[in-house]
Amino acid sequence: MPYFQTWEEFARAAEKLYLTDPMKVRVVLKYRHCDGNLCIKVTDNAAVSDCLQYKTDQAQDVKKIEKLHGKLMRLMVSKETHSGSMETD
Amino acid sequence: MALIAMLNLASPKQYGSFAGTPIDFFPFRSIVQFLTELTRLFQKCRTSGSVVITLKKYDGRTKPTPRKGHAESFEPVDNKCLVRASDGKKKISTVVTTKEVIKFQMAYSNLLRAHMDGLKKKDKKSKGKKTKATQ
Numbered sequence: 001m002p003y004f005q006t007w008e009e010f011a012r013a014a015e016k017l018y019l020t021d022p023m024k025v026r027v028v029l030k031y032r033h034c035d036g037n038l039c040i041k042v043t044d045n046a047a048v049s050d051c052l053q054y055k056t057d058q059a060q061d062v063k064k065i066e067k068l069h070g071k072l073m074r075l076m077v078s079k080e081t082h083s084g085s086m087e088t089d
Numbered sequence: 090m091a092l093i094a095m096l097n098l099a100s101p102k103q104y105g106s107f108a109g110t111p112i113d114f115f116p117f118r119s120i121v122q123f124l125t126e127l128t129r130l131f132q133k134c135r136t137s138g139s140v141v142i143t144l145k146k147y148d149g150r151t152k153p154t155p156r157k158g159h160a161e162s163f164e165p166v167d168n169k170c171l172v173r174a175s176d177g178k179k180k181i182s183t184v185v186t187t188k189e190v191i192k193f194q195m196a197y198s199n200l201l202r203a204h205m206d207g208l209k210k211k212d213k214k215s216k217g218k219k220t221k222a223t224q
Contacts, residue, residue: 026145033135033207059208066201069144070194076146076170077187 003053007061010054011068014042017050018072027072029065040065042072120193123172123183124200130176131204138176147171147184 004010018025024044031038036057043051056065118126127142134140148165155161172193173182185193 022146023148026143029142029144030139031131031134031142031205032139033131033204034137036207036209038205038208057209059206059210062202062205062208066198066205069201070198073144073170073172073185073194074190076144077168077185077190079167079187 003055007054007056007064010040010052011064013052014040014068014072017042017044017052018075020044022076027069029069038062038065040068118181118183120183120185120189120196123174123181124193124196126179126181127174127197128200128204130174130179130181131200134176135207141175141177143171143173145171 004013014027018027021044024046025042026044028041028043029038030041037055038057038061039053039055041051041053054065127140130140147169148167149169150163150165152163168187170185170190171182172185173180175181
């Protein structure tokens with residue numbers, strides 16, 4: 001289960017994975033204040049290669065992670081089924 | 090014997106699960122309750138432990154997935170998601186719908202930013218990020 005090195009790659013892969021099968025994918029956020037790190041994981045439980053992870057100890061990444069989380073949440077509650085192309089706000 | 094068979098059918102073993110735990114085990118809180126308790130989880134875990142938040146699309150099912158051969162009399166909905174949080178011991182969860190998502194998201198993102206403040210701040214080059222602008 002590899003950790004992505006850059007946020008951009010992770011975010012792109014995460015959205016792509018979600019859009020392939022929205023019902024299967026879950027997003028897990030793990031925050032450890034005592035260790036000062038945050039880890040986000042997106043997986044569809046299908047195969048080891050489809051578990052995307054990103055770890056950080058940088059405060060600037062909190063906003064990015066929270067934004068992606070929000071974006072995926074909005075996708076989940078929207079009734080339209082997207083098929084590849086994303087709207088960028 | 091018939092009673093045991095009935096009990097087996099009624100048991101929540103094949104209820105389907107959310108991240109590994111039966112759905113009916115956790116009563117869903119309202120989004121306000123959830124956010125309040127999530128705040129408490131963050132506060133509790135400041136000195137040790139982790140807060141784990143899980144997000145998943147939810148089709149509204151409240152009954153177990155029927156076994157093969159049985160007809161599924163269930164209409165999935167498309168506008169909900171499950172949010173769950175845990176500190177390892179206490180578990181809370183809520184369902185967010187399209188109508189509530191904006192409200193939930195605003196409060197939720199404020200909560201995350203306020204509490205996930207233990208990470209390293211990048212202040213080597215404080216070019217545009219700091220509020221003190223020397224001009």
